[in-house]
Amino acid sequence: MKHVIIGAGPAGIIAAETLRRADPRSTVTVVGDEPEPPYSRMAIPYLLTGSIGDAGTHLRRGADHFAKLAVDIRRDRATGVDVGDRRVALAGGGHLDYDRLLIASGSHAVRPPIAGMDLQGVENCWTLADARRVAAGARAGARVVLMGAGFIGCIVLEALAKRGVELTVIEMGERMLPRMMDDVGGEMIKRWCESKGVRVLTGARVGAVSAADGGLELALDSGESLRAELVVCATGVSPNVDFLADTAVRIEDGVLVDEYLCSSVADVYAAGDVAQGPDFSTGERRVHAIQPTASEHGRIAALNMAGGRTRFRGSLSMNVLNTLGLVSSSFGLWMGAEGGETARAADAERFRYLRLEFQADRLVGALALGLTQHVGVIRGLIQTRVRLGQWKPQLLRDPLLVMDAYLDCTRRRA
Amino acid sequence: MHKSLLIDPEKCTSCLQCEMACSFEHEGVFNPAKSRIKIFEFEHGRRAIPYTCTQCAEAWCLYACPVEAISLNMETGAKEVAEDVCVGCKVCTIACPFGTINYNQDTGKVIKCDLCGGDPQCAAACPTGAITYVDADWTGYDRMREWAQKTHSQPSA
Incomplete structure:
Protein backbone atom coordinates (compact mmCIF):
# COMPACT_ATOMS: atom_id res chain seq x y z
CA MET A 1 0.00 0.00 0.00
CA ALA A 109 -1.96 33.85 4.85
CA VAL A 110 -4.12 36.18 2.80
CA ARG A 111 -3.75 39.93 2.53
CA PRO A 112 -6.64 42.33 2.05
CA PRO A 113 -6.95 43.94 -1.40
CA ILE A 114 -5.44 47.25 -0.38
CA ALA A 115 -2.99 49.31 -2.43
CA GLY A 116 0.60 48.95 -1.24
CA MET A 117 0.27 45.62 0.53
CA ASP A 118 3.01 44.32 -1.77
CA LEU A 119 5.56 46.92 -0.64
CA GLN A 120 8.76 45.96 1.08
CA GLY A 121 8.26 46.09 4.83
CA VAL A 122 4.81 44.52 4.69
CA GLU A 123 5.05 40.97 6.03
CA ASN A 124 2.77 38.11 6.95
CA CYS A 125 3.53 36.18 10.10
CA TRP A 126 2.49 32.68 9.15
CA THR A 127 5.55 30.64 8.16
CA LEU A 128 8.99 30.35 9.75
CA ALA A 129 10.39 32.33 6.81
CA ASP A 130 7.84 35.09 7.54
CA ALA A 131 8.79 35.03 11.20
CA ARG A 132 12.47 35.55 10.40
CA ARG A 133 11.63 38.61 8.29
CA VAL A 134 9.34 39.98 11.00
CA ALA A 135 12.09 39.44 13.57
CA ALA A 136 14.55 41.33 11.40
CA GLY A 137 12.18 44.29 11.09
CA ALA A 138 10.76 44.34 14.62
CA ARG A 139 13.75 45.88 16.35
CA ALA A 140 13.33 47.59 19.71
CA GLY A 141 11.91 51.06 19.17
CA ALA A 142 10.75 50.37 15.60
CA ARG A 143 7.26 51.56 14.71
CA VAL A 144 5.19 48.51 13.86
CA VAL A 145 1.60 48.32 12.69
CA LEU A 146 -0.20 45.02 13.12
CA MET A 147 -3.17 44.59 10.81
CA GLY A 148 -5.72 42.19 12.25
CA ALA A 149 -6.49 41.36 15.89
CA GLY A 150 -7.89 37.88 15.42
CA PHE A 151 -6.37 34.82 17.06
CA ILE A 152 -3.18 34.87 15.00
CA GLY A 153 -2.87 38.64 15.22
CA CYS A 154 -3.16 38.55 18.99
CA ILE A 155 -0.58 35.78 19.32
CA VAL A 156 1.82 37.83 17.22
CA LEU A 157 0.87 40.97 19.16
CA GLU A 158 2.33 39.57 22.34
CA ALA A 159 5.57 38.61 20.65
CA LEU A 160 5.94 42.00 18.94
CA ALA A 161 5.28 43.88 22.17
CA LYS A 162 7.90 41.79 23.95
CA ARG A 163 10.45 42.83 21.34
CA GLY A 164 10.01 46.40 22.51
CA VAL A 165 8.51 47.87 19.36
CA GLU A 166 6.17 50.85 19.28
CA LEU A 167 3.03 48.93 18.39
CA THR A 168 -0.29 49.93 16.86
CA VAL A 169 -2.96 47.31 16.20
CA ILE A 170 -5.64 47.89 13.59
CA GLU A 171 -8.72 45.67 13.58
CA MET A 172 -11.54 46.02 11.07
CA GLY A 173 -14.08 44.41 13.41
CA GLU A 174 -15.76 46.35 16.19
CA ARG A 175 -13.73 44.49 18.84
CA MET A 176 -10.53 42.55 19.21
CA LEU A 177 -10.87 38.80 18.53
CA PRO A 178 -14.25 39.15 16.82
CA ARG A 179 -14.46 35.40 16.19
CA MET A 180 -13.19 34.27 19.59
CA MET A 181 -14.53 36.81 22.09
CA ASP A 182 -17.78 38.64 22.75
CA ASP A 183 -18.03 42.40 23.36
CA VAL A 184 -17.28 42.12 27.08
CA GLY A 185 -14.17 39.97 26.59
CA GLY A 186 -12.98 41.86 23.50
CA GLU A 187 -13.26 45.17 25.36
CA MET A 188 -11.34 43.82 28.37
CA ILE A 189 -8.51 42.58 26.17
CA LYS A 190 -8.38 45.92 24.37
CA ARG A 191 -8.23 47.84 27.64
CA TRP A 192 -5.54 45.44 28.90
CA CYS A 193 -3.42 45.97 25.78
CA GLU A 194 -3.79 49.74 26.04
CA SER A 195 -2.71 49.61 29.68
CA LYS A 196 0.46 47.88 28.47
CA GLY A 197 1.25 50.66 26.03
CA VAL A 198 -0.15 49.16 22.84
CA ARG A 199 -2.37 51.39 20.74
CA VAL A 200 -5.47 49.51 19.58
CA LEU A 201 -7.81 50.81 16.88
CA THR A 202 -10.96 48.75 16.43
CA GLY A 203 -13.56 49.37 13.74
CA ALA A 204 -10.69 50.81 11.72
CA ARG A 205 -9.64 50.23 8.14
CA VAL A 206 -6.46 50.84 6.23
CA GLY A 207 -7.23 52.57 2.94
CA ALA A 208 -3.76 52.38 1.41
CA VAL A 209 -0.14 51.74 2.24
CA SER A 210 2.61 53.74 0.57
CA ALA A 211 6.36 54.17 0.79
CA ALA A 212 7.53 57.22 2.71
CA ASP A 213 10.95 58.34 3.97
CA GLY A 214 12.45 54.87 3.77
CA GLY A 215 9.49 53.46 5.69
CA LEU A 216 5.79 53.02 5.18
CA GLU A 217 2.78 55.24 5.56
CA LEU A 218 -0.68 53.88 6.22
CA ALA A 219 -3.71 55.99 5.35
CA LEU A 220 -6.66 55.01 7.51
CA ASP A 221 -10.28 55.48 6.44
CA SER A 222 -10.69 57.72 9.48
CA GLY A 223 -8.35 60.24 7.85
CA GLU A 224 -5.49 59.52 10.23
CA SER A 225 -2.15 58.50 8.80
CA LEU A 226 0.41 56.29 10.52
CA ARG A 227 4.12 55.84 9.92
CA ALA A 228 5.78 52.48 10.36
CA GLU A 229 9.01 50.67 9.60
CA LEU A 230 7.16 47.35 9.56
CA VAL A 231 3.58 46.32 8.80
CA VAL A 232 2.59 42.83 9.93
CA CYS A 233 -0.46 41.49 8.16
CA ALA A 234 -2.52 38.97 10.13
CA THR A 235 -5.86 39.45 8.44
CA GLY A 236 -6.68 35.81 7.86
CA VAL A 237 -5.76 32.51 6.28
CA ALA A 306 -4.79 1.96 6.91
CA GLY A 307 -8.02 0.05 6.38
CA GLY A 308 -9.72 0.74 9.71
CA ARG A 309 -13.17 2.16 10.22
CA THR A 310 -12.74 4.76 12.94
CA ARG A 311 -15.46 7.36 13.18
CA PHE A 312 -14.63 10.94 14.03
CA ARG A 313 -17.16 12.40 16.46
CA GLY A 314 -16.59 15.97 15.41
CA SER A 315 -14.14 18.65 16.41
CA LEU A 316 -14.81 21.17 19.14
CA SER A 317 -13.90 24.69 18.19
CA MET A 318 -11.60 25.95 20.93
CA ASN A 319 -8.76 28.36 21.38
CA VAL A 320 -6.45 29.58 24.10
CA LEU A 321 -4.50 32.78 23.86
CA ASN A 322 -2.07 34.83 25.89
CA THR A 323 -2.30 38.54 25.20
CA LEU A 324 0.51 40.27 27.07
CA GLY A 325 -0.09 38.03 30.07
CA LEU A 326 -3.89 37.99 29.95
CA VAL A 327 -4.98 34.44 29.18
CA SER A 328 -8.26 33.89 27.36
CA SER A 329 -9.97 30.80 26.05
CA SER A 330 -13.07 29.98 24.06
CA PHE A 331 -14.99 26.76 23.58
CA GLY A 332 -17.78 25.54 21.31
CA LEU A 333 -20.90 27.66 20.99
CA TRP A 334 -19.59 30.51 23.13
CA MET A 335 -21.83 32.93 21.25
CA GLY A 336 -24.87 31.02 22.45
CA ALA A 337 -27.19 28.36 21.13
CA GLU A 338 -30.75 28.73 19.95
CA GLY A 339 -33.16 28.44 22.86
CA GLY A 340 -30.20 28.30 25.23
CA GLU A 341 -29.34 30.24 28.35
CA THR A 342 -26.33 32.34 29.31
CA ALA A 343 -24.47 32.83 32.57
CA ARG A 344 -21.93 35.59 32.95
CA ALA A 345 -19.53 36.67 35.67
CA ALA A 346 -17.37 39.68 34.88
CA ASP A 347 -14.87 41.60 36.98
CA ALA A 348 -13.64 44.37 34.71
CA GLU A 349 -11.23 45.76 37.32
CA ARG A 350 -9.35 42.48 37.64
CA PHE A 351 -9.75 41.48 34.00
CA ARG A 352 -11.66 38.33 34.79
CA TYR A 353 -14.61 37.05 32.84
CA LEU A 354 -16.45 33.78 32.50
CA ARG A 355 -19.38 33.20 30.19
CA LEU A 356 -21.14 29.86 30.03
CA GLU A 357 -23.69 28.81 27.42
CA PHE A 358 -26.24 26.12 28.10
CA GLN A 359 -28.72 24.17 26.07
CA ALA A 360 -31.24 22.42 28.32
CA ASP A 361 -29.05 21.28 31.24
CA ARG A 362 -25.87 20.83 29.24
CA LEU A 363 -22.92 23.13 28.73
CA VAL A 364 -22.41 23.86 25.02
CA GLY A 365 -19.96 26.75 25.00
CA ALA A 366 -17.83 29.05 27.13
CA LEU A 367 -15.49 32.02 27.21
CA ALA A 368 -12.92 32.54 29.93
CA LEU A 369 -10.64 35.48 30.57
CA GLY A 370 -8.00 35.62 33.29
CA LEU A 371 -8.77 32.05 34.33
CA THR A 372 -6.06 29.46 33.78
CA GLN A 373 -6.68 26.72 36.32
CA HIS A 374 -8.66 23.63 35.29
CA VAL A 375 -10.10 25.30 32.15
CA GLY A 376 -9.91 21.90 30.45
CA VAL A 377 -12.95 20.70 32.37
CA ILE A 378 -15.00 23.05 30.21
CA ARG A 379 -14.08 20.91 27.24
CA GLY A 380 -14.81 17.82 29.31
CA LEU A 381 -18.28 19.03 30.23
CA ILE A 382 -19.13 20.09 26.68
CA GLN A 383 -17.77 17.08 24.86
CA THR A 384 -19.15 14.44 27.19
CA ARG A 385 -22.52 16.22 27.19
CA VAL A 386 -22.75 15.90 30.94
CA ARG A 387 -26.22 16.57 32.30
CA LEU A 388 -25.77 19.26 34.90
CA GLY A 389 -29.14 18.72 36.57
CA GLN A 390 -29.38 20.71 39.80
CA TRP A 391 -26.06 22.38 39.05
CA LYS A 392 -27.45 24.33 36.13
CA PRO A 393 -29.49 26.84 38.17
CA GLN A 394 -26.48 27.24 40.46
CA LEU A 395 -24.19 27.89 37.52
CA LEU A 396 -26.65 30.41 36.09
CA ARG A 397 -26.28 32.31 39.37
CA ASP A 398 -22.53 31.77 39.73
CA PRO A 399 -20.67 30.40 36.70
CA LEU A 400 -17.42 30.35 38.67
CA LEU A 401 -18.68 27.17 40.34
CA VAL A 402 -18.02 25.28 37.11
CA MET A 403 -15.19 23.16 38.61
CA ASP A 404 -17.38 22.20 41.54
CA ALA A 405 -20.17 21.26 39.17
CA TYR A 406 -17.77 19.20 37.10
CA LEU A 407 -16.41 17.25 40.05
CA ASP A 408 -19.82 16.64 41.55
CA CYS A 409 -21.44 15.56 38.26
CA THR A 410 -18.57 13.33 37.17
CA ARG A 411 -18.29 11.71 40.58
CA ARG A 412 -21.97 10.92 40.58
CA ARG A 413 -21.68 9.40 37.12
CA ALA A 414 -18.52 7.45 37.79
CA MET B 1 2.64 -3.23 35.90
CA HIS B 2 2.18 0.52 36.27
CA LYS B 3 1.04 1.90 39.55
CA SER B 4 -1.36 4.75 39.89
CA LEU B 5 -2.73 7.14 42.45
CA LEU B 6 -5.83 5.79 44.11
CA ILE B 7 -7.96 8.50 45.63
CA ASP B 8 -10.57 7.82 48.28
CA PRO B 9 -12.38 11.10 48.99
CA GLU B 10 -14.16 9.55 51.98
CA LYS B 11 -10.86 9.55 53.84
CA CYS B 12 -9.83 13.08 52.90
CA THR B 13 -9.88 15.57 55.76
CA SER B 14 -8.78 18.46 53.57
CA CYS B 15 -5.57 18.94 55.58
CA LEU B 16 -3.71 20.00 52.39
CA GLN B 17 -0.58 17.99 53.29
CA CYS B 18 -0.65 16.57 49.74
CA GLU B 19 -0.67 20.05 48.20
CA MET B 20 2.21 21.13 50.43
CA ALA B 21 4.24 18.04 49.59
CA CYS B 22 3.59 18.40 45.86
CA SER B 23 4.51 22.06 45.84
CA PHE B 24 7.70 21.40 47.81
CA GLU B 25 8.73 18.48 45.61
CA HIS B 26 8.27 20.40 42.35
CA GLU B 27 8.69 24.06 43.21
CA GLY B 28 10.80 23.95 46.35
CA VAL B 29 8.25 25.93 48.36
CA PHE B 30 5.35 25.03 50.63
CA ASN B 31 2.62 26.75 48.65
CA PRO B 32 -0.67 24.95 47.95
CA ALA B 33 -1.30 27.34 45.05
CA LYS B 34 1.63 25.71 43.24
CA SER B 35 0.48 22.15 43.77
CA ARG B 36 -0.40 19.78 40.96
CA ILE B 37 -2.93 18.01 43.14
CA LYS B 38 -5.85 20.10 44.39
CA ILE B 39 -8.33 19.55 47.18
CA PHE B 40 -11.83 20.71 46.31
CA GLU B 41 -14.23 21.23 49.18
CA PHE B 42 -17.98 20.80 49.02
CA GLU B 43 -20.83 21.36 51.40
CA HIS B 44 -18.89 23.95 53.39
CA GLY B 45 -15.94 21.67 53.94
CA ARG B 46 -17.89 18.59 54.96
CA ARG B 47 -16.76 16.81 51.84
CA ALA B 48 -13.42 17.06 50.03
CA ILE B 49 -12.05 15.60 46.82
CA PRO B 50 -8.34 15.37 46.07
CA TYR B 51 -8.02 15.87 42.33
CA THR B 52 -5.13 15.38 39.94
CA CYS B 53 -4.14 13.79 36.62
CA THR B 54 -5.11 10.12 36.17
CA GLN B 55 -2.36 9.61 33.53
CA CYS B 56 -5.18 8.62 31.16
CA ALA B 57 -4.48 6.34 28.24
CA GLU B 58 -5.95 8.87 25.80
CA ALA B 59 -3.22 11.34 26.76
CA TRP B 60 -5.05 14.32 25.30
CA CYS B 61 -2.31 16.67 26.47
CA LEU B 62 0.45 14.64 24.84
CA TYR B 63 -1.29 14.43 21.47
CA ALA B 64 -2.32 18.09 21.49
CA CYS B 65 1.21 19.38 22.14
CA PRO B 66 2.60 20.97 18.98
CA VAL B 67 6.26 20.65 19.96
CA GLU B 68 6.48 17.19 21.54
CA ALA B 69 7.08 18.58 25.01
CA ILE B 70 4.93 15.92 26.69
CA SER B 71 6.08 12.34 26.70
CA LEU B 72 5.24 9.03 28.29
CA ASN B 73 7.50 7.80 31.05
CA MET B 74 7.62 4.11 30.18
CA GLU B 75 8.54 3.16 33.71
CA THR B 76 5.76 4.94 35.59
CA GLY B 77 3.17 5.50 32.87
CA ALA B 78 3.16 9.20 33.72
CA LYS B 79 2.81 11.80 31.00
CA GLU B 80 5.62 14.23 31.73
CA VAL B 81 6.21 17.79 30.58
CA ALA B 82 9.74 18.61 29.47
CA GLU B 83 10.08 22.17 30.71
CA ASP B 84 12.90 23.03 28.35
CA VAL B 85 10.78 22.04 25.35
CA CYS B 86 7.39 23.45 26.40
CA VAL B 87 6.89 26.85 24.77
CA GLY B 88 3.89 27.75 26.93
CA CYS B 89 1.25 27.78 24.19
CA LYS B 90 -1.33 26.25 26.57
CA VAL B 91 -3.08 24.15 23.91
CA CYS B 92 -2.84 21.15 26.26
CA THR B 93 -4.71 23.07 28.98
CA ILE B 94 -7.82 23.28 26.82
CA ALA B 95 -7.34 19.87 25.21
CA CYS B 96 -7.27 17.93 28.52
CA PRO B 97 -10.94 17.29 29.35
CA PHE B 98 -10.05 16.80 33.03
CA GLY B 99 -8.42 20.19 33.50
CA THR B 100 -5.40 18.58 35.15
CA ILE B 101 -2.64 20.25 33.14
CA ASN B 102 -2.37 23.91 33.95
CA TYR B 103 -0.46 27.02 33.02
CA ASN B 104 2.03 28.43 35.48
CA GLN B 105 2.25 32.19 34.96
CA ASP B 106 5.54 32.41 36.87
CA THR B 107 7.46 30.10 34.55
CA GLY B 108 5.41 30.52 31.38
CA LYS B 109 5.18 26.71 31.11
CA VAL B 110 2.52 24.14 31.90
CA ILE B 111 2.64 21.82 34.90
CA LYS B 112 0.99 18.51 35.64
CA CYS B 113 1.35 15.51 37.92
CA ASP B 114 4.37 13.38 36.98
CA LEU B 115 3.96 10.84 39.81
CA CYS B 116 7.26 12.22 41.17
CA GLY B 117 9.10 9.70 39.02
CA GLY B 118 7.44 6.78 40.80
CA ASP B 119 7.45 7.99 44.41
CA PRO B 120 4.48 10.37 44.62
CA GLN B 121 4.97 12.72 47.52
CA CYS B 122 1.24 13.46 47.89
CA ALA B 123 0.61 9.81 48.76
CA ALA B 124 3.61 9.75 51.09
CA ALA B 125 2.35 12.86 52.88
CA CYS B 126 -1.31 11.86 53.19
CA PRO B 127 -1.91 10.99 56.85
CA THR B 128 -5.27 9.25 56.34
CA GLY B 129 -4.67 7.02 53.34
CA ALA B 130 -6.98 9.06 51.13
CA ILE B 131 -4.22 9.06 48.52
CA THR B 132 -2.35 5.81 47.96
CA TYR B 133 -0.09 4.57 45.20
CA VAL B 134 -1.25 1.14 44.05
CA ASP B 135 -1.21 -1.27 41.10
CA ALA B 136 -3.05 0.38 38.25
CA ASP B 137 -5.77 -2.17 37.63
CA TRP B 138 -6.75 -2.16 41.23
CA THR B 139 -9.94 -0.22 41.75
CA GLY B 140 -11.52 3.17 41.24
CA TYR B 141 -8.88 4.05 38.71
CA ASP B 142 -10.84 2.08 36.16
CA ARG B 143 -13.84 4.26 36.79
CA MET B 144 -11.76 7.28 35.90
CA ARG B 145 -10.65 5.51 32.75
CA GLU B 146 -14.22 4.72 31.85
CA TRP B 147 -15.00 8.35 32.35
CA ALA B 148 -12.11 9.34 30.11
CA GLN B 149 -13.47 7.17 27.35
CA LYS B 150 -16.83 8.89 27.47
CA THR B 151 -15.22 11.96 25.98
CA HIS B 152 -14.93 9.89 22.82
CA SER B 153 -18.51 8.79 22.58
CA GLN B 154 -21.91 10.12 21.73
CA PRO B 155 -24.49 10.53 24.47
CA SER B 156 -26.71 7.59 25.15
CA ALA B 157 -29.70 9.90 25.64
Missing part, protein backbone atom coordinates in the same frame (compact mmCIF):
# COMPACT_ATOMS: atom_id res chain seq x y z
CA LYS A 2 1.36 3.42 -0.99
CA HIS A 3 0.29 6.30 1.22
CA VAL A 4 1.00 9.84 0.11
CA ILE A 5 0.48 12.80 2.40
CA ILE A 6 0.45 16.35 1.06
CA GLY A 7 1.55 18.66 3.85
CA ALA A 8 4.15 18.35 6.62
CA GLY A 9 2.36 20.21 9.40
CA PRO A 10 0.94 18.57 12.54
CA ALA A 11 -1.95 16.83 10.70
CA GLY A 12 0.34 15.35 8.04
CA ILE A 13 3.08 14.28 10.43
CA ILE A 14 0.73 12.70 12.97
CA ALA A 15 -0.96 10.89 10.09
CA ALA A 16 2.39 9.61 8.82
CA GLU A 17 3.37 8.30 12.26
CA THR A 18 -0.04 6.71 12.77
CA LEU A 19 0.15 5.04 9.34
CA ARG A 20 3.53 3.61 10.16
CA ARG A 21 2.08 1.91 13.25
CA ALA A 22 -1.28 0.92 11.75
CA ASP A 23 0.04 -0.24 8.37
CA PRO A 24 3.66 -1.28 9.01
CA ARG A 25 4.36 -2.66 5.54
CA SER A 26 3.14 0.36 3.61
CA THR A 27 5.24 3.12 2.12
CA VAL A 28 4.58 6.56 3.58
CA THR A 29 5.66 9.69 1.71
CA VAL A 30 5.10 13.22 3.00
CA VAL A 31 5.38 16.17 0.63
CA GLY A 32 6.12 19.53 2.26
CA ASP A 33 7.00 22.72 0.42
CA GLU A 34 8.79 24.69 3.15
CA PRO A 35 12.58 24.59 3.47
CA GLU A 36 12.49 23.43 7.10
CA PRO A 37 12.08 20.21 9.01
CA PRO A 38 8.39 19.76 9.94
CA TYR A 39 7.55 22.49 12.45
CA SER A 40 4.67 24.00 14.36
CA ARG A 41 3.28 27.44 13.59
CA MET A 42 2.03 27.50 17.19
CA ALA A 43 5.64 27.96 18.26
CA ILE A 44 6.38 30.98 16.04
CA PRO A 45 5.51 33.62 18.65
CA TYR A 46 8.04 32.08 21.02
CA LEU A 47 10.66 32.15 18.28
CA LEU A 48 9.91 35.87 17.81
CA THR A 49 10.46 36.57 21.49
CA GLY A 50 13.72 34.66 21.38
CA SER A 51 12.65 32.17 24.02
CA ILE A 52 13.29 29.32 21.57
CA GLY A 53 15.46 28.87 18.49
CA ASP A 54 14.45 27.29 15.17
CA ALA A 55 14.80 23.79 16.62
CA GLY A 56 12.30 24.65 19.33
CA THR A 57 9.58 24.94 16.68
CA HIS A 58 10.20 21.48 15.25
CA LEU A 59 7.40 18.95 15.58
CA ARG A 60 9.79 16.13 16.41
CA ARG A 61 13.16 15.93 18.12
CA GLY A 62 16.02 13.95 16.67
CA ALA A 63 17.31 14.42 13.14
CA ASP A 64 16.75 10.74 12.29
CA HIS A 65 13.20 10.53 13.66
CA PHE A 66 11.52 10.15 10.27
CA ALA A 67 14.29 8.01 8.79
CA LYS A 68 13.92 5.57 11.68
CA LEU A 69 10.20 5.36 10.99
CA ALA A 70 10.87 4.91 7.27
CA VAL A 71 8.72 7.94 6.54
CA ASP A 72 9.99 9.70 3.45
CA ILE A 73 9.77 13.49 3.80
CA ARG A 74 10.15 15.20 0.43
CA ARG A 75 10.59 18.86 -0.16
CA ASP A 76 8.33 19.59 -3.10
CA ARG A 77 4.92 21.03 -3.82
CA ALA A 78 1.84 19.31 -5.18
CA THR A 79 0.60 21.05 -8.31
CA GLY A 80 -2.22 18.71 -9.25
CA VAL A 81 -3.90 15.41 -8.48
CA ASP A 82 -5.21 12.89 -10.99
CA VAL A 83 -7.72 10.99 -8.88
CA GLY A 84 -8.39 8.54 -11.76
CA ASP A 85 -4.77 7.48 -12.19
CA ARG A 86 -4.07 8.09 -8.49
CA ARG A 87 -1.13 10.30 -9.13
CA VAL A 88 0.11 13.55 -7.58
CA ALA A 89 2.01 15.93 -9.85
CA LEU A 90 4.88 17.79 -8.21
CA ALA A 91 6.32 21.25 -8.90
CA GLY A 92 9.79 19.69 -9.15
CA GLY A 93 8.67 17.86 -12.27
CA GLY A 94 8.16 14.43 -10.79
CA HIS A 95 5.08 12.68 -9.58
CA LEU A 96 3.97 10.30 -6.84
CA ASP A 97 1.60 7.39 -7.30
CA TYR A 98 -0.68 6.60 -4.40
CA ASP A 99 -3.20 4.06 -3.24
CA ARG A 100 -4.49 6.39 -0.53
CA LEU A 101 -3.93 10.12 -0.42
CA LEU A 102 -4.15 12.52 2.50
CA ILE A 103 -4.58 16.20 1.81
CA ALA A 104 -3.09 18.02 4.79
CA SER A 105 -1.86 21.03 2.88
CA GLY A 106 -2.93 23.54 5.52
CA SER A 107 -3.65 27.15 4.77
CA HIS A 108 -1.83 30.26 3.67
CA SER A 238 -7.26 30.46 3.49
CA PRO A 239 -6.99 26.70 2.79
CA ASN A 240 -4.43 25.49 0.25
CA VAL A 241 -6.72 23.83 -2.31
CA ASP A 242 -5.62 25.31 -5.64
CA PHE A 243 -3.92 22.08 -6.73
CA LEU A 244 -7.28 20.29 -6.45
CA ALA A 245 -9.05 22.63 -8.87
CA ASP A 246 -9.30 20.11 -11.70
CA THR A 247 -10.43 17.20 -9.57
CA ALA A 248 -13.81 15.90 -8.43
CA VAL A 249 -12.83 16.54 -4.81
CA ARG A 250 -15.62 18.69 -3.40
CA ILE A 251 -14.55 21.95 -1.84
CA GLU A 252 -16.52 24.60 0.04
CA ASP A 253 -14.60 26.47 2.75
CA GLY A 254 -12.10 23.61 2.66
CA VAL A 255 -12.03 20.01 1.44
CA LEU A 256 -15.36 18.51 2.52
CA VAL A 257 -14.84 15.31 4.49
CA ASP A 258 -17.21 12.84 6.10
CA GLU A 259 -16.98 11.36 9.59
CA TYR A 260 -14.17 9.09 8.39
CA LEU A 261 -12.22 12.10 7.12
CA CYS A 262 -12.73 10.87 3.56
CA SER A 263 -13.41 13.42 0.83
CA SER A 264 -16.04 13.11 -1.89
CA VAL A 265 -13.53 10.97 -3.82
CA ALA A 266 -12.74 7.45 -2.62
CA ASP A 267 -9.26 6.98 -1.11
CA VAL A 268 -8.68 10.72 -0.88
CA TYR A 269 -8.75 11.97 2.71
CA ALA A 270 -8.21 15.39 4.24
CA ALA A 271 -7.10 16.57 7.68
CA GLY A 272 -6.23 19.74 9.55
CA ASP A 273 -6.66 23.36 8.45
CA VAL A 274 -7.55 22.37 4.90
CA ALA A 275 -10.37 20.02 5.91
CA GLN A 276 -13.98 20.98 6.39
CA GLY A 277 -15.12 18.22 8.70
CA PRO A 278 -17.84 17.43 11.22
CA ASP A 279 -18.29 20.06 13.93
CA PHE A 280 -19.09 18.52 17.31
CA SER A 281 -21.33 21.40 18.36
CA THR A 282 -23.54 21.81 15.30
CA GLY A 283 -23.17 18.58 13.34
CA GLU A 284 -22.43 20.75 10.31
CA ARG A 285 -19.13 20.68 8.50
CA ARG A 286 -16.69 23.43 9.42
CA VAL A 287 -13.04 24.30 9.03
CA HIS A 288 -11.53 24.36 12.53
CA ALA A 289 -7.99 25.54 11.93
CA ILE A 290 -6.68 24.64 15.37
CA GLN A 291 -3.94 22.36 16.67
CA PRO A 292 -6.14 19.83 18.54
CA THR A 293 -8.31 19.33 15.45
CA ALA A 294 -5.25 18.88 13.22
CA SER A 295 -3.95 16.25 15.61
CA GLU A 296 -7.26 14.37 15.88
CA HIS A 297 -7.95 14.60 12.14
CA GLY A 298 -4.46 13.33 11.30
CA ARG A 299 -4.73 10.34 13.57
CA ILE A 300 -8.21 9.27 12.57
CA ALA A 301 -7.68 9.84 8.84
CA ALA A 302 -4.58 7.64 9.02
CA LEU A 303 -6.38 4.84 10.87
CA ASN A 304 -8.98 4.82 8.10
CA MET A 305 -6.38 5.01 5.34
